[in-house]
Amino acid sequence: MPKPATQRPKLPSVGRLGLVEPPARADLTRLGWTTDAHVELLWSLSRAPDADAALRAMVRLADAAGAEWDELNTAVMKDRSLRGRLFAVLGSSLALGDHLVAHPQSWHLLQGNLVLPSADELHRLFTDCVTEAPKDAVLPALRTLYRDRLLVLAALDVAPTVENEPVLPFATVGSHLADLADAALGAALQVAVATVCKEGTPAPRLAVIAMGKCGARELNYVSDVDIIFVAGSTAQDNLAITTRVAGEMMRLASETFFEVDAALRPEGKHGQLVRTLESHVAYYERWAKTWEFQALLKARPAVGDAELGKQYMAALMPMVWTACEREDFVPDVQAMRRRVEQLVPADVRAREIKLGTGGLRDVEFAVQLLQLVHGRNDSSLHVSSTVEALAALSAGGYVGRDDAANMTASYEFLRLLEHRLQLQRLKRTHMLPAPDDDEALRWLARAAHVRPDGQHDALGVLREEMRRQSLRVSRLHAKLFYQPLLESLGGSVDITSGLTAEAAERQLAALGYQSPASALTHLSAMANQSGRRGRVQAVLLPTLLDWLSDTPDPDGGLLAYRRVSEALAEQRWYLATLRDESAVAKRLMHVLGTSAFVPELLMRAPEVIQSYADGPSGPKLLDTDPEVISRALVAAAGRQADPIKAIAAARTLRRRELARIASADLLGMLEVRDVCKALTAVWVAVLQAALEAVIRANTPAGDRAPATIAVIGMGRLGGGELGYGSDADVMFVCEPTDGFDDSAAVKWSVSVAEQVRALLGTPSADPPLEVDINLRPEGRSGPLVRTLSSYAAYYEQWAQPWEIQALLRAHRVAGDPDLGEQFLHLIDKTRYPSGGVSTEAVQEIRRIKARVDAERLPRGADPNTHTKLGRGGLADVEWTVQLLQLRFAHRIPALHNTSTLESLDAIGAAELIAEGDVDLLRQAWLTATRARNALVLVRGKPTDQLPGPGRQLNAVAVAAGWPTDDGSEFLDNYLRVTRRAKAVVRKVFGD
Known part of the structure; x- marks a missing residue:
């Protein structure tokens, strides 16, 4: 009997293809993709991250291709790799779809066995483009070439979404984008030199140093490309011409390829655009701040004079590896970390991939800090890529192997999401879609190769993965710093790290501990206890130490934590509460690292620690x-x-x-x-x-x-x-x-x-x-x-x-x-006598006040910062209020009040003095009272004198509720408020 004929697969419905837009059926008809022969092609289309977007782009491409459409249509039908790359790009990137429509012949670039060109090959491509294109068409030609190369890279990067193509490693994508940026910068420099240096004018010696992600060869699809210019300093080098070339190069590159930013140069945007090597060296030796040395971790000669670039690196990199010895290294690092956190509004922090909590900057900051701390003694850490640096830190024992692997995986996952978000419109963004935007998140899941797992669809898997990765980064951020410290102590903790005692002390010092040897002693005592307590402490301490490092006095906080832990050694609820309720542990670390007053109380009233938790109506402390x-x-x-x-x-x-x-x-x-x-x-x-x-x-x-x-x-x-x-x-x-x-x-x-x-x-x-x-x-x-x-x-x-x-x-x-x-x-x-206090009594009060001002201030006290008796302090405000009460209480019953603040309200209501003056006195009283209370909380004993600039003043600022731990800002505000109040005091006592 003859065998039955093989049936063709039936043409799927539009709905089954994931096409939801009304014109989809008409668009398929227009393309001719309506027969049973197109079944495989349509299923490939359905796997695009956004099948409707891919279909719309194909319709536009068919119109733009004209006579070439038949060739493209036939190729897409026959070549599975081509259609996978094409549909993946069109469903992932609206911007690259627009590029293909504008340049329909570029689809040929996606055919065949695609291999990414090397850095040298890219340079040749861009150089040839500058040489061969007509003079008035160089920039459009370069722009097209750059987008063509992005198209090829994106096709290889996103193709696994549609067809079973090999996944392009993240590191390969970042390094190729950096090579592409180098080639583009080289072309811009070539055009700039030709524009500025007319016949007879020699080309200047100019090295372009790549910084940031470009310097580290881990560039995004869309990033500002950070650069620094270094000029030659021989007699033949003309700095003015070199600067014109650099400025023209930046303009051309920004118009043609990507934004070029030179703000990382010495003195930032206010500094010279171009400096000689000697000028760079002089600046970094004398004026550079810690963040500028941190930025140099990623410096790399990109284009221009190669020898000058090498000289720049040789001169400056040794300074990078001694930056951690600078006196202001620790406060600078802490300030940088806080500034980054404050850049993101709280309501979108969870959506920010780069700067949000558990985001990319957390990883990069941790890695760079560890490199700065240990790089002076270990040249293996002299690498610029975040992923390579994590591997080097793991190999050197500064980070646990599992932690480094997990952090790398989380970092690459977050960078993948960042790449997909930027690729969509070729716009710089780090913001995830809103949590309730299911369609946008579903597109992101498909573009990022996220697959259903049997329990969740791709969208559900993405939601779970984003939560897991963010939480893992937050936890690992603490572990990167502190787990190796604990492992170096030995004892009951598994030793999987090679961190030496010297390296551990260096690391603690860089994290804000002024007595790292003592800190290690405390850590050893807690982590190496026998039994359950030691095990729980070993789990808790990395996170607790991270929180303590953000307090004004990490050393005092760690000692206080050890003392409290020893005092509560028999209380099983204590460590369990810290382990299970992170809010309690974080609040406790803040209190211990700020106050010498509270720890003594907590050791004798430990039940208060339990009220650090949140209850149904808010913090239990307020219940x-x-x-x-x-x-x-x-x-x-x-x-x-x-x-x-x-x-x-x-x-x-x-x-x-x-x-x-x-x-x-x-x-x-x-x-x-x-x-x-x-x-x-x-x-x-x-x-x-x-x-x-x-x-x-x-x-x-x-x-x-x-x-x-x-x-x-x-x-x-x-x-x-x-x-x-x-x-x-x-x-x-x-x-x-x-x-x-x-x-x-x-x-x-x-x-x-x-x-x-x-x-x-x-x-x-x-x-x-x-x-x-x-x-x-x-x-x-x-x-x-x-x-x-x-x-x-x-x-x-x-x-x-x-x-x-x-x-x-x-x-x-x-x-x-x-x-x-x-x-x-x-x-x-x-x-409150019926006729008022006598004029003689009022004069006597004024006389006594003058004598108090002259005689009562303690010997050696600063009259500007003594919270009780100083200028515009508590005594000044209270005496002023009382003088007004003595004079006017007999006719204003509201002044029959023992509270300074309530009496001030009555003075303002009765218009005895201007409302603005009342407010100045009120603010001074509140400011001085807050500062005086903070002094006791920080020092643990009564005192009225604010300290000078330093760690203790920073602690007072934090205890007083100042929004940052910048004691200088707090002190400036105190002086300003009390100075204005003193003017009111003089006015009242002098009238």
Whole structure:
């Protein structure tokens, strides 16, 4: 029997081909691709990244090709490689589709066994083009040649998307693009010399140094090509002519091929376009910044005078490998890293392939820094390509082998996405499509050779892969720096790295650690613990060290972390929390690397670390109501019969609350007003708890106390504006209970007050609890406690202007509330007299202020930066407010207020001074208070003097909430704000 005839495959429907645009069926008919003979061709078309775009381009190409269309159509039908390359290019790049339509004969370049030409062959192609093209057609011819070469490269690069062509290695694409750029630059230089150097004018000696990705031979399809010009310096070399040639070359290349950027030259865009070699050397020896040496890592002679290019490299590269010894190397590197992060708006950071978190710049920055650190001692690291540098770092033991391999894979994947995005329109971009743009992402997945995996389609696989790679880069970024350090310590950590102790210290020093040997000791102690703790620490430390390196004091932070870890060694939740909740670990590192105040508290109140986590409504640090804490503190102390134990219980809750407030403050979660209110609430609760405990201990069971006692807050305590380093200024007032006379009541009350002060002032590991009573009548010479009638008699007859001024901030804070209110009513007629304070009293206040300004500043203090008594500092603002209260409170009830800030609001509302002046005083008070609090947080003890420029000032800036750790900027702002406030102070005190 005869065999049945083989059936041709049926023509697929438009929908099955992935063609979704309405004209698709008509376009297929127009091309004649509607018979069963076209089935294979149509399935190839369907595999294009954008089949509709490829089909539209083919229709346009058919119209443009004219009589040549039949040849092209036949070739596409027969040649599977050709149609794979053609459909892949047209479905990947709208710009190259436009190029083919404009130059339809260029399709022939995609035929046959394609091989990329060598660098020398490219140079010959471009040189011949300049020589053979008519003079007025050189630039169009060069532009066409350049796009033709891009077309061939792109065809080989994207063809595996459509047909099973070999995948072109990423490194090959980048190096060929750099070779192509070199050839294009050479042609532009050739034309520029011919344009500038007319007959009789010799061509200048000029070397063009490629920088950036071009210099590293890892160029993108669309990049600015960074270059530096070096001129000859012999008598025959004319710098003016050389500069004209360089400028003309840049213009021609930018118009014809790609943007050429010379901004990496000495002094950037403001510097000379062309310098002699001697001038370059002099600049780098004296003026160059760290980033300029980092940029030179990728320098390479590209075109021009080859010998001059070699001399340039020989002169400058030794300087690159000693750059890490520069005094400002570490702060410069950290500043560069922060600047890069700040370049990208937060709302698109996740879409930025280059500058976003876990992006290309993270890889490049890490690799370059490690090269700079170790390159002086290891010449194998003297390579410019990122991928080659990762391989060299791995071979040298500076990076783990697996980490280097994973980082390389992630880097190449991200670069592949970058290439595809740029190829689409031949525009420079690093931005991924929006997360909800499924069509754009699906195109990117197909263009990048992403295949379905059985669980997800290509789009789903791409989404997962992008998340995985970004996360991997972020994690590896830390591991690249720190894992080899831990491996070099030996012990329980697997030794897979050859990093020596000397290299480890070099690396830590470059990452901001001023005592790298001590840091290694701490690392060794933590990573080499036995059992679970050592294993968890070894996993945690690379990331924790990376976060610590971004803090103002990595050394102090690492020591604090070791101490906290040792103090909590038996708390299983501690390391588990750091391991499982990265937000907690990152916040803890920021706090430890900024503050000497908080670590001591955390060791004794470790539960606060758990509140670093995020809760349903935000950070748990903010879940606590200070009033609730105050009641709990008083209640806890009230359960203890012994006053010593009662105050110990109060200290425990105070310690926890101080740690919570300070942590939230350092993490930027609290405004300065909230901090002051919370600290005041803690102090008030402690005073109440201590007073109640001592009264109970001094009142026999069943008996009545001889007196009721009220504690009156003065100064910042009375104003509700305490800082971390503030003492509690108070006065004690008592009233005898029935059956007791004033003498017995006062004697008993004095005993209670003395015990309260002594018990609270007992030395301990916690921040001190000093109760200051020097603002009482007669100061240190006056009785510790008075009755209401005694206070009334004193203030009526003997009150001095400074005492009246002090009463402006008096407010009841603890003890019997009724007695406290009676005291406030009593003193109102002294501080707010119906006719106002006398002119003599106001003059006396002004005189005292002048004397304070002249005499009170501590010896050696800088009057410009003393936050309390300095120019425009806290005292200046508070005295100004109080002077206005003394003068006008009798007729403006809103000035009956103990808060400086609230009184300033009342002064502005009453228009006692200009609103602009009120705002200057307010900003100065907030700025000085923030700085004063930050000083305590950073140093761990009260101080009022801002330090000079350096690491400690940088830490104060961070603790004060300044947006960067640039202490100089913070100090400039402080000086500017306080200087303006001082002008207002002088105006008020002088009128």
